[in-house]
Each structure stands twice: as structure tokens, then as C-alpha cells.
Amino acid sequence: VAYMPGAASLSEIVDALNLLGVGASDLAVILESLKQAGALQAEMIVL
Numbered sequence: 211v212a213y214m215p216g217a218a219s220l221s222e223i224v225d226a227l228n229l230l231g232v233g234a235s236d237l238a239v240i241l242e243s244l245k246q247a248g249a250l251q252a253e254m255i256v257l
Contacts, residue, residue, distance in 0.1 A: 220250070223241075223244075224237065224241075227240060238250065238254075238256050241254060242254060
């Protein structure tokens, strides 16, 4: 895992999307899209 200076953390991304009123299902789709684009390096487990 590498930290990139200036990169947003996952919690910062989620907080920003929550401020915009993004719902839980849309949030999951957005995060999955970021992962598929290679912009998010994480294992996602959706409950």
C-alpha cells in the first residue's frame, strides 16, 4: 500500500459524497466504479 500525497482518503470521499446527498446504493456504485477505473485500491464487501 502506498500513500500518495494530496490523495483523498476513502473516508474523505465518502464524507464528500454524503454531503452531496448520495444514497447508500449509489455510493456503492460510485466506489465500485472508482475501483474498476483503478482509482481505488481496496477490497469491497457490500452487506
